[in-house]
Amino acid sequence: MNFPENKKSCLVENFDFRLIFEKSKKNTFKKCNDLPENITRSTLSIPELSEPEVIRHYTNLSKINFGVDTGMYPLGSCTMKYNPRFTEHMATHEQNMVHPYQDESTIQGSLEIMYLLKKHLINICGMDDFSLQPAAGAQGEFTAMAILKAFFERKNDKRNEVIIPDSAHGTNPKSAAMAGFDVVEIKSDEKGYIDLEILKEAVSEKTAAFMLTSPSTLGLFEKNILEIARIIHGAGGLLFYDGANLNGIIGKVRPGDMGFDCMSLNLHKTFAVPHGGGGPGCGPIGVKKHLVDFLPVPTIEYDGEKYYLDHDRPDSIGKVHGFNGNYLSVLKALGYIKRHGSVGLKRISEFSVLNSNYMVSRLSSTYEIKNPDIPRKHEAVFSASRHKNNDITALDIAKRLIDYGVHPPTIYFPLVIKEALMIEPTETESKEAIDNYCDILIRINDEATKDPEVVKTAPHTSIVGRLDDVFAARKMILRWSPGE
């Protein structure tokens, strides 16, 4: 491990912050006079720069950026695994240059790819059918909730409550509420598992569903899942599985076998499709037989001779995405599954679990963690509460990690752990990379006692330090507009 010099590099120090539009030099481009008047525009809002200027602009931006291609990016709950290059090659192949308005007979290959992925997901998850339409995990959750709403409405059943544990992803309660359900939050027990006593108190004739993430955001496998399923089904409710953390169990146990009636997946997590700024994502949803009729349209089907999109489904909740979903994500995920095979998929969960437990064993004497003896699945949540004595917060530790050239973990989530540092190494990190990350965290712990100021004022090396993230989240500016 190299210790940071706590100063900015030359590039960072002299960085040209201007947007590419601000670098634009008016009238660099000449209007083409060979075109007829009626198809030319008088203004065009594109930056006027030469090719080398454009290349340098983006190359320099990439130098101050950080991604899975740069180093370890253990953002808990996000499964920031390496995105293999072969899937990118597949996706950029010219055979994929198809248009959604093309006749089905001319895109049989693409439809087959979608159908194959659906079949694989059905097998991997133990469901009866899948829709590949939702564009992200949260949209998948919402789609599943809309399906449950339709299911109960058809039965003229007035159930309107969805029970959710306090360790859930924040999207769960919002998805349920958006679908028109009331949300009943229940407290987890001391260790972070579902508290069966509270669950039994919460279920009633109003219970429509229980949303569960397993392994949970604390990295714990819900060991009482069969009892939980019995309680929910016994009350007439259904179980939804949030598949955001599937990486911890893939190939080992299937949500369908654990009693779940429907589920969401994140291809951009478990199946190595790029996400974050590299998206778009894809959040397929799986359902058991009794919910198949309600899936969004179109579904992808095969009649023995040809693949086709089925729009004629009277009980469907309708469309949730333009055209047929994010096709290239589907393609990449299929490539990833095919390359791994069933043995390889098992290895994903084995290595992701091994890596997180190795990390716990290295860090548990330095950073506070609840019940370090309980094996974790894909991730573990530490707490920086102990560092409060030196006035050091989880945010300070996260910022200091940047100086050491690694990405911070997820912080302040899950809410059930104060000053949370939620670390998910994923299976793609080597022992050396995890050791390096742990060494850095141990060193920062040391700094927090001996030189807290250096941690409190971090980062010292990055182009920007402590951004106003609340302002950024409330006032999002996602694209440049002329005149701004």
Add this chain to the structure above:
Amino acid sequence: MKVGFIINPIAGMGGKVGLKGTDDLADLAKELGGEPVSLRKAQLALQNIEDTDIFFLTCSGKMGETVLEKTLFNFKVIYHAPEKTTAQDTINAALKMLEANCDLILFSGGDGTARDVISAVDMKIPILGIPAGVKIFSPVFCITPKECGKIVSTFTETSIREVLDIDEEAYRRNELSVKIRGEAIVPVSPGVQSGKAISDSVDAKIEVASRIFDDFLAGGKDVLYIIGPGTTTMEVKKRFGIDGTLLGVDAFRNGKLVSKDASEKHLLDALLEFKGKVVIIVSPIGSQGFIFGRGNQQIGPDVIKRADDIKVIASPEKLEFTPNLHIDTGDHELDEKLRGYIKVLSGYHDFKMMKVV
């Protein structure tokens, strides 16, 4: 162990009659039918002290002697109180106890009494409050009188806590102004109530109010609402277009006020004539978590027993600092019945399962 024992005999009298404190209004409270509750609560606390070797130093008459006489504890009267007691008597008694080297002062009263005690004690010895007043916001009080008894003979550690009090005059004018009035050394125990001041979001309160209003519209029935004090419940009053009080209990029916700033008697009278559905809406006191028995004693046991539905509402921010809900209606049987889990409404679609202990 030497324990100083002070009862503020007028504390809590204003509660059920809707006076929000009895500091300068003891006569009015008596006139309105307020009962002395602090003697009863003090006795309950003493009954739960297990260590019989404790020696009490106390005041004459209702300020201590009357209650201690009914117990087996050894005690000595070191302060002679006049028939009509004032805040100065609490201060004088506490000073005497300090001089006599007491290990702890146990007092029965509310925030006003706590202020008087700390002004004399000045952090020199620990104090512990038996909750008997109207306003019991300070974290020097036990959750119930029973807990108090247990803590007196078992505590090993102490910590510094802030004593809070509301400006009573402003409180009666509908303004909420909680001020820190000083500090005190208090035994460390989960049985002592917490007192972290918290702020919460207006958006969530508006959502909660809209939900209650929409449920009423959807129900379409004749409902009598009894709504407790606080900023969260005030949003509900506003949503229904009711000119209610911020710090009092209001009752309304079909968009019309039945009783504004009601006393327990007003509420019982309103219930007597009403045969429809009765809904009580209360919000817990932040972090302490009391839903009945603190600041809303007007909603007494007989009112609660008549309710068809009790809705507890709170912003998610408040709930984050409120681990459990508490009740102390004064009716032990009713308290037991209300214990268990309850769904607290914290947004338009959001409920949280909370334990009432």
